[in-house]
Amino acid sequence: MLLSRVLSVRQVLARCARKSQPGCGLLHRTLSFSFARPQSLNSGEGSVQPTETGSAQSQYRDTVLLPRTEFPMKLTGQKLLDREEQIQKECGFAELYSWQRERKAKKEFCLHDGPPYANGDPHVGHALNKILKDIRNRFEMLRGRQVHYIPGWDCHGLPIELKALGEQDTSQLSPLQIRQKAREFAEGAIARQRAAFQRWGVMADWDQCYFTFDGTYEAAQLKVFLEMHNKGLVYQDYKPVYWSPSSRTALAEAELEYNPEHVSKAIYATFPLVTMPPKITSVEGLESFSVLVWTTQPWTIPANQAVCFMPKAQYSVVKREDNGQLLLMATERTSSMAALLGTKLLSVATFTGSQLEGGMCKHPTIPDKHVPLLPANHVTMTKGTGLVHTAPAHGMDDYSVASQFKLPVECLVDEDGKFTEQAGPELHSLCVMTEGSAKVISMLKEGGALLMEQDCVHSYPYDWRTKQPVVIRPSKQWFINTASLKDKATDALQKVRILPESARGSLLAMLDRRTYWCISRQRSWGVPIPVFYHRESGDALINKHTVSHVAKLFKEKGSDCWWELPMETLLPADVLKKSKAGPVTDFIRGDDVLDIWFDSGASWAAVLEESDSRADAYVEGKDQIGGWFQSSLLTSVAVRNKAPYKSLVVHGFAVTEKGEKMSKSLGNVVDPDVVVNGGKDSSLPAYGADVLRWWVAESNVFTEVQIGPNALNSARDNINKLRNTLKFLLGNLHGFDPRAQAVDPKQMHYIDQYMLHLLREFSMKVTDGYSEFDSGRVIRTLQAFISRDLSSFYFSIIKDRLYCDPEESLGRRSCQTVLEEILDGVTRCIAPILPHLAEEVYLHAPGHEQGETLFKSGWIKSSSVWRRPGLEEAVEGGCAIRDTFLSSIPGKNAAEYNLTIAIEPGLLFELMESLQEEPTSSFSQLAELMMAAQVTLTSALPRDLPPDTLLKHGSFLINLEGGVIREETAFSIAVVPTSASRCPRCRRYTSQVTDCLCPRCQNLVTQTQ
Template sequence: MVRPTRALFASYASTLRLPKSSFPARPSNADKYVKRCTDELYQWQRAHRPAPELLSTQSGKDGRNVDGDFVLHDGPPYANGSLHVGHALNKILKDIVCRFQLSRGKRVHYVPGWDCHGLPIELKALQENSTETGSNIGQNGPTSNETTEAAVVVRNKARKLAMRAIKEQMKGFREWAVMGDWNNAYKTLDKDFEMRQLAIFKEMVERGLIYRQNKPVYWSPSSGTALAEAELEYDENHISPAVFIKFPLLEYSEALKRTFDISDHKVSLLIWTTTPWTLPANQAIAVNRALKYAVIKDPQSPSNGRLIVAESRLEHLQSFFPSNPLEVVGETLCGSDLTNGLSYLNPLRQLSGMPILHADFVSESSGTGLVHLAPGHGMDDYNVCKDLGIAAIAPVDDHGRFTSQGLPSKLSKRIEGFPVQGEGTKAILDFLENSAKFDDADTSLVLASHQFKHKYPIDWRTKKPVIIRATEQWFADVGSIQNMSLEALQSVQFVPDSGKTRLENFVLGRSQWCVSRQRAWGVPIPALYRVDDSGKVVEAIMTGETIDHIIKVFQERGIDAWWTNPKNDPAWIPPNLSGNFIRGRDTMDVWFDSGTSWTLLPKRSADQPLADVYLEGTDQHRGWFQSSLLTHIAHQSIKKGNSVPPMAPFRTLITHGFTLDQDGRKMSKSLGNVISPEQITSGSLLPPLKRKKLKCKAQNVDEKPTYDSMGSDALRLWVANSDYTKDVVIGQPILQSINSSLQKYRVTFKWLLGVLSDFKFTSSDQRPYISREHALTLADRIALHQLAQTSTAVHTAYCAHETFKAVAHLNKFISHSLSAVYFETLKDRLYAGAAADRRSAQVVLYHVLSELLSMLAPVTPLLVEEVWDFMPTQVKEAMEHPARRVWSPFKTGADERERKEMDCKIDTLLALHSEVKGLQEKARAEGSMGSSLESELWLFVPQNLVRNDGFSRHIFGKDVQSELMGLLVVSNVEILGERDSTLGDVTVWAEKTISLLGNGVRLLLGPPKNEKCPRCWRYMAAQKEELCGRCYDVVHEINGS
């Protein structure tokens, strides 16, 4: 085949309408676009939203319908470090939700916040100055002047650290194009916030929900403070020393005497424990009346005497003595036989007459069926002993070391000062193994020991084991509002649905909330302590009246005055109190801080939740979600005559998973797999760009690599593309896909902007599908139909908070429907076609561009703003800004029958398109052809498809042959009858018979019969170096002849 010369092609270049756009291949001037799509947009929408169509006749006090407002309440991150990808996942998800609601015409209320108090910040402040320690700060109740001075120092350091972290984190959040009221961001260290928090606390005191009690709480020796359950994590592989301990019986019941002759035998109760350090606090032993118990002996070790264990646990116990068969002595006993008339010796404390009690929690699933009770170190133990007046003792200090409290000197000398979970445990076991220490023991009281792996609570910040320890603490009685809390959750929408059960279980599992902490950096619990002349605390005083008085002093002097004022300053004591008082030093649990942040939200009608959405990580079911719910329900329960059903502060509760590396592992510095947000925005996790080779110059081997930086939109698209309802994986393969998608977006927009450079919009262009003025081709109608389908699917996904599905629909539409099919069919019309044909295509592309920008606006606002900046002036004048328009799904105007018919057409044409591509690839592989336009297609179609008055005629009719050329990207298409033999003697490169619409259709692919047109490159010219008929007419039209 003779090919025209390059010079001939060039001579017609000026007659082609090629795309013209200066839109760059990489993001540019990000700072300018960030400001526009965040601060300026947020301020604009506060003044111009809700959209007029959302207003109703029943409006609020400000003249706007409350339903026109959308409130997303920000769960405050800790102000104690640099941002990580978990921050990005959280903040960007929130921003996408807010931007979508803005696109619906809502007025968005989003005020970012920071959690500024608490242990994490205090510890970091202390670490920054190693000469300061927290050892003398965490002290229960009243404190010394030295402690007060240390508290002032740490509070100042913690405040500075928090403010520094807030500044750094805010900068990062804003660079990610997170839109919000940053100038009025809330901080839990703000005086106004603290006063609101204290007001809620006062309400709960007046309602009787706050009380002080000496009872077991989770205690962190590494942090020196009590912890709430929400502040615990669990080590699934913790190893504890487990021991079987003998407690000698001193008195025997008649039932036991009938079982065997006890005159020459010592009998002991055998218990098993994984916390031997709690043995000095033993106050009783528990059995279960419903269990059967056996008396056993070890014939090979008669010095062990007789042992009482649950009959069902004998096999388990025997496993520790494989060479010593254990024997049952006499008949079995009922659990009730052991609770009547029996007592035992506590050898550690040298106390006799210790009771044996019944407890329902004693089971035959573990241990020996007997449980040693230390009410000072276990809640179950405490509950059993409390009703019987058995005291809870805990000879352990704030740092987890043994004290001498209530212990005989013989024992305290051996263990005092030792950490309970280390040297202290060894000292106790050594003491028990040395029988010479006890008059009644002639052998070791430790029967056996082993290492036991189990799940154990650890401090969520220090990652070190916690203990349970009885101390005087302030508690919130949340059990009394439990039913109201559960009722409130019934009207909440949960995303995902499993969040409901999870939050309900946490509410059900908590009857009390330890709200006091023994740290300096926080909001003080406003308690006064009456002291006697020696300075000893007599009682704690905290009422609504005393808190009111203290709040007034706070208003005048500030929170720090609680520590800086003299210890006996009378200004803090209400006039109605007489005697000597000092101020407490406990601070509130930080979950109470953030849990009362709903007090900052705008007021709404009583039947509306304060916030439309709370969105946080799944760990917040036990944390912020729960504390917000409980404090809000407590507040509601206090209102007199409140007839409104209990209501959560949130309408919808959304939770996301954690971020993992590409291998599904949790990120940690020790594993070296931590990924920072900056690595994503800079593209440095991806291979560097290849440098162009320089001619006649040596390459600079020291030159720094250049990365394909796609900016903050890369980070945002990764978030939007992730199924956040599960743990989210991030790594190089995923980020390569994200960058590819962004590059595809940019190429698409550059092309659209280029081909619309001369487009002028008219009113008739608004609904081209039904307008008589537009001669839309089949390809145009297909594109508009698919645009409407995609727009609806994306909008629906956003509504359901399924952003990842929205992105998937978008990517499929751009890559397959547009780039791979529609754009390819259009290029000839746009570049070389007649003016009318070009304009009809531009009308469709205008709507494609407009809708793509609307669909992407919540996810990639920087890209959308940049596209808007490069928009041709006449197009920009016709189009409303994509971030400010009210977006509803694009509609073609077609009825349901037409839509179904179009779906069938699309399926048929896509199947045909795929088969033709396959034939072309085969011919190309054999070297028969190059460009797709170097081929011609013959279709042998059954006559019933051609004659059919239905839609098949619009695919295979003679009048659509030219349209099929563009859709299939071939130079010519001939549609022939299945028996037609007019093809003649032509070369066939490839052929195939396929099934379309239930009929066999034969495809033949071969070389075009005509010559290549030097203008459009289609093989449609009658003679070599001549224009095809279409190009001849267009050129003459351009030249005005």
């Protein structure tokens, strides 16, 4: 009989859940992980024991097949920690990655590890990231793919250098001494982080990691640098960069943090017009006026070279009512300026910006210096006056104007953020951000050029390492021309899958804002830029011959050799000859090192395999949108015209349960080591690694991820409830060998076949969840399956058959076969998330040899044979009838009632007949499903029903051939209290005499005596 699915499992079970009765069937349906404990299970799924103490009951206790297992219900404290570490050793966690790399596999899954920074102890951000990656890797390995995952560390950079040196005076140290201290510090941080990652159960070959300070890695990085240089993408220039006085180095955009609470002294200053623009000389009354500008960086005024206007905007010369001063400003800014000045501004003349061209202004702090009025597209009308003070040395847009109009780029600020001698005696040696700004304001006031000053709270860039403000100043640096790469990078991103998709906009926006990338740093701890400079001219010597030679040396000796080896070795005669350069004595080696974002951004070239050097996935926090994701994309597109990744997964940050950023100063940092091993304070329990992993898996990682006692306690409780179910399954499989005693699905009870069908659906949902990096969906699917389909439904129904049928009976073996499949499926389902628990269960589970491990045995096994036509309709039709039955006896025990089911001849009647062939039965599959004392199946209700009979009616819709035939069948039920007595062995109401065994139990006990 080919019947299509009639009602979805969810619909049927949800409907049945509305009619709840303790101990019966489809009850208490919820997506939470609360286990319903049917009355007949008494002590719960894990430890079922009879509660009666009377002599009639106790004498048959040994004949009941109760669960037996050594699997513990709960592990806490040191026992939990010891067990997890024991599992790691017994089950070969350390060798698992190497084992799967050696086996044959049709497909590879490559997750490229973004290198964590080697500057401190492991933190919860590491846990979130590494465990998230490991869950996916373990899933892919279980499903038969060969996983390519090489952990790495980003080892260079200023934070490591600063921490390694502490308060030590670096002026007394050579670059090699600094590098040695930094290397030792980084190696210590790597060791601590690696030990933590291993303890969390992260699968990898921990003896084969990559480090950005390894010579082989550095050589691969220089190869990328060379290829980009050969394509003209790398160049040296003197232009404004973000400069950190506190670090004394240039910074890239990705190394900035913006402080929204920064306070600057904003000023309105006047630039008196000394040469009238030719196009407005004929306007009367405009013989003398001043151009009004606004800036939040007064210290840049001495470096001013021009005032810019917007060509298409409208400008007005206005007269102050209070003092008659004439000022030029954008027309649309006059009202706000009038309010700010507290006086009326009367319009004298109005004209377009283009008419201002050719005008010259007097510099407000430098006598006899005149600066031009120039058009510029970056001028806006949102703030200020619509006229922009332009200092090419101290602004990116300003520099563009200088390049267009050939203005001088005069830097008046040194590497310490102080005015140089060129700024004049009044400003020399003053810090530009503090006393320097104050002095400039004072000079403007003395010269009559200061109209107003005020505090301005605004977002300002800070050095992400030192947390100090940066300045923009020109410096001779090495750059990558990212403007020429933008279109290619944007096209490459279109082919990349991004989770969540909303992150794509941020990636594209950051890419669009980046016109060039400063890749040189003035530090010692990094990969040297392989460039030599002519002693006299300062010209750079860099080409394929010099870089290739240096890369070869780095691969053999490491980059320390840049300082260790003599120039004759770094720049040998044959290289000089190929470079058509003069003698080696004419050259000196460069002092700059590469930006660490270039270090890590070249990791695809050093780590990914040549066969298809694109990773299936990059998985990092959202801060890498402007960092590693982008530097990797730019370098890969530049060299290979493609992205280094097929998909990007962007997760949020770990925060406190209040949603606060963690900070040592606030004392709200959650230490993953304390989470796993417990704290010195007894109030901080040892949760173990699996609780930490469950927290990661359960969280919505695409937002900020909260962690704290509530989240961790919830994770622990959920795992303990899961252990309860696993213990129940293991206990009821005692003595069962699936290899010899499993029942063919075609011979199983319908309810057992139906559970295999549900298990298959469950496995497909779980597989989809893992494939989407959505382990939270996996957990929700698991919890629903256990709570709804197992605890409240299947476990309640099979109790009698499982405990009271003969041990070798077909019905019991059928049930055990399904329980073993469920145990296997659930255990494999949780394995990527809870590898320690999964392997612990596998050690207790039947059906495999000593020494076998779960992770070497594959993914969830399900078969299309488990889906049989008519199976769902039969069981779900029965569920619909039981729903009506239970609703007629709310709060009562179904086992105390006889049930008569009346269905007109047709498909539904035939389906119910497949569950109960005889008219009346207490042990049919239909009686088991109803959990009633006795069930009678008939085509019409008898007329002589007892007066206390409860009558109810319902209907069930059957779809045939995918909806071609639809048949809704009505049914009626009659419910009466049973007259039978309770059997002292099985406790069902199937005995004809009080305290005597029912026929089924009598027969079984007699045979075993």
